[in-house]
Amino acid sequence: xxxxxxxxxxxxxxxxxxxxxxxxxxxxxxxxxxxxxxxxxxxxxxxxxxxxxxxxxxxx
Amino acid sequence: xxxxxxxxxxxxxxxxxxxxxxxxxxxxxxxxxxxxxxxxxxxxxxxxxxxxxxxxxxxxxxxxxxxxxxxxxxxxxxxxxxxxxxxxxxxxxxxxxxxxxxxxxxxxxxxxxxxxxxxxxxxxxxxxxxxxxxxxxxxxxxxxxx
Numbered sequence: 001x002x003x004x005x006x007x008x009x010x011x012x013x014x015x016x017x018x019x020x021x022x023x024x025x026x027x028x029x030x031x032x033x034x035x036x037x038x039x040x041x042x043x044x045x046x047x048x049x050x051x052x053x054x055x056x057x058x059x060x
Numbered sequence: 061x062x063x064x065x066x067x068x069x070x071x072x073x074x075x076x077x078x079x080x081x082x083x084x085x086x087x088x089x090x091x092x093x094x095x096x097x098x099x100x101x102x103x104x105x106x107x108x109x110x111x112x113x114x115x116x117x118x119x120x121x122x123x124x125x126x127x128x129x130x131x132x133x134x135x136x137x138x139x140x141x142x143x144x145x146x147x148x149x150x151x152x153x154x155x156x157x158x159x160x161x162x163x164x165x166x167x168x169x170x171x172x173x174x175x176x177x178x179x180x181x182x183x184x185x186x187x188x189x190x191x192x193x194x195x196x197x198x199x200x201x202x203x204x205x206x
Contacts, residue, residue, distance in 0.1 A: 032069050034080035038089055038108065041079035045106035051134060052104040053076035053127070056095045058083050 065120040071127060077106075103130030111137060125155035129164050136167060141175035152188075162193035166201065 034055075035041040045052050063069060072078050081089055083098055093102060093110060103112040112130030132147030148171055151164035169185025172178070186202035193199055 032063060032072055032078050034078050036080060038079065038081075041077050042106065042108055045077040045104075048077060049106070050075065050077050051106060051111075051131065052079055052102075052108065053072055054079045054081065054089075054093070054102040054104055056081050056083055056090070056093070056098050056100045056102075058098040 065123075068120045068123055071124050075127070075131065076103075101126070103127070103134055105134060105138075121155065122158055122160075125151050125158040125160050125164075128155075129160045132164065132171075133167065136171050136174075139174070141171050144171040145175060156192070162189055162196035162198040165189050165193070166198045169202075 035044065041052050041054075044050075083090060083095065089095075093100075093113075097115055099117060100113060100115050102110050104110055111134035114126050114130075118126060128147055128151045132144050132151065135147060136144035145168060148164045148168040151158070152161050152168065155161060165185060165188055169182045169189075172185055173182035175181075183205060186205055189196065189198050189202055190206060
């Protein structure tokens with residue numbers, strides 16, 4: 001009985017926590033830190049020694 | 061959408077400083093880069109000089125090769141032939157079925173030739189276009205050499 005109780009306790013406490021961690025990890029994977037100004041992008045590109053990916057988009 | 065794809069975001073974050081500009085927010089850049097349609101994606105060097113662009117939505121297995129090709133073209137035009145050969149070869153090796161692969165193979169030949177001044181290097185690369193992409197316009201472009 002005690003084992004069942006502990007199992008339920010683990011499932012209901014740790015699973016939501018783990019799900020949150022996985023969701024956070026996915027968000028971090030899919031996040032692009034877009035710059036919003038040309039000047040700032042050029043500054044960061046020079047500092048990082050990287051080229052710039054410029055995406056022109058139409059707001060929906 | 062291409063951007064939520066983890067491989068795409070990872071590629072962008074590793075290789076670029078990403079800049080997002082709304083067509084309704086910055087008319088100076090729209091004019092500077094002659095933007096008339098969206099999405100338009102440009103590869104710029106750190107000074108803001110344009111080296112490659114493409115238009116329209118693409119799936120991730122076409123989007124990443126386009127970016128890799130853009131990086132290859134940029135360093136080719138900057139006469140960094142070792143890096144351009146590496147980038148362009150990676151487009152062909154990793155994404156042989158992508159739409160940009162035949163053009164990458166063409167410029168890989170040019171890059172190899174520029175690096176070595178060896179005509180055989182150019183012809184070997186171009187022969188691969190004839191063999192692997194015989195129906196592409198790039199096969200037509202190199203057909204005079206064979």
